Amino acid sequence: SAVISQKPSRDICQRGTSLTIQCQVDSQVTMMFWYRQQPGQSLTLIATANQGSEATYESGFVIDKFPISRPNLTFSTLTVSNLSPEDSSIYLCSALRDGGRYEQYFGPGTRLTVT
Amino acid sequence: AQKVTQAQTEISVVEKEDVTLDCVYETRDTTYYLFWYKQPPSGELVFLIRRNSFDEQNEISGRYSWNFQKSTSSFNFTITASQVVDSAVYFCALSEMRRDDKIIFGKGTRLHILP
Numbered sequence: 001s002a003v004i005s006q007k008p009s010r011d012i013c014q015r016g017t018s019l020t021i022q023c024q025v026d027s028q029v030t031m032m033f034w035y036r037q038q039p040g041q042s043l044t045l046i047a048t049a050n051q052g053s054e055a056t057y058e059s060g061f062v063i064d065k066f067p068i069s070r071p072n073l074t075f076s077t078l079t080v081s082n083l084s085p086e087d088s089s090i091y092l093c094s095a096l097r098d099g100g101r102y103e104q105y106f107g108p109g110t111r112l113t114v115t
Numbered sequence: 116a117q118k119v120t121q122a123q124t125e126i127s128v129v130e131k132e133d134v135t136l137d138c139v140y141e142t143r144d145t146t147y148y149l150f151w152y153k154q155p156p157s158g159e160l161v162f163l164i165r166r167n168s169f170d171e172q173n174e175i176s177g178r179y180s181w182n183f184q185k186s187t188s189s190f191n192f193t194i195t196a197s198q199v200v201d202s203a204v205y206f207c208a209l210s211e212m213r214r215d216d217k218i219i220f221g222k223g224t225r226l227h228i229l230p
Contacts, residue, residue, distance in 0.1 A: 042206065042220040043160075058217075090158065104218060106152075106160035 004107035006093055012113045013083050020079045021110045023093030028073040031096040034066070037109070038089045046091075049076040083114045117142045119209050119221035127227040128197055136192045136224045138207030144168075149183065149190045150208040150218065160206075166190065194226075202228045 003026040013019050023032065032049040047055040047068055055068035070076040080087050093107040118141040128134045140149065151163040164174065166183055174181045178198075182191045194201050207221040 042222045043218075044220075045217055048217075092160065094160075103162050103165060104150075105162060108157070108159045111158070 004093055004095055004105055006091075006107040006110050008110060009108065010111040010113075012115060014115055015083055015085065017083055018079055018081045019083065019112055020077050021091055021093070023076045023078070023107055025074045025095045027097070029095040029097045030073075032070060032076045033094045033096070033104075034068060034076070034078045035092045035094060035106075036089045037092060043092065046078070049078075080112065083112075085114045088112055088114045117144075117147075117209055117211070117219045119207050119219055121205075121207055121221035121224050123224045124222070125225045125227070127229060129229050130199055131196050133193060133195050134197055134226065134228075136194075136205050136207075136226065138190045138192065138221060140188050140190065140207070140209045142209060142211070144211045146211070148210045150206075150210070151181065151190075151192050152206045152208065152220075153203045154206065154223070155203040163192075197228045199228045199230055202226060 005024045007022045011019055034046040034049065035043045036046055037043045045058050046061045046066055047057040049055050049068050049070040051070045051073060057063060065081055067079045068076065076093060078091060090109040090111050092109045094104050096104045120139045122137055126134060147168045149166045153161040153163055164181055171183050171185055178195045180193045190207060204223045204225045206223045208218045210218045
């Protein structure tokens, strides 16, 4: 299995500011993703983080609000910009290793509270 | 459109009882993957199983078993002799085989195992 770490684990931010979340995988993976889990809700895919090119966003998510970087095969960042209370969620990074089993592993999540 | 329905929002059982978590899915694709993930109180998402649509064999792993029935579009999960450590939110999920990165999650079932 892949070990995924995220920083920070939680943060409280003021409205209008931004938060950048880091995701580190312990080995090279083919794909990395960012999900959002709103309070008491299920997970929703925000985007696929592509190495060396712009992320692929899902419907309802835009680059200006959720800029993503992936400079190499083991690291990605998600920024949540111009924060509002509606952005209070858990943000999870996940990675897919092409090892024939296609198991998608998830990081521990970053719990964001916007005040 | 793809959809995963977990009708049971919350279940409570006494320790050592068996419990089945229901999952019904919708997809127009003939090839797809089905998943179960566990999210304990710590928040981390733990991969439990991935099945492809070609393989309707039921699977058993220790106290866990999964019943995949294409005819009813169901992928139910049974925990035998439940333990308090099984208390968690369990998510059923679906992805298209032609795009196995995007996982559609159900809303989850919160399972309480009472001592």
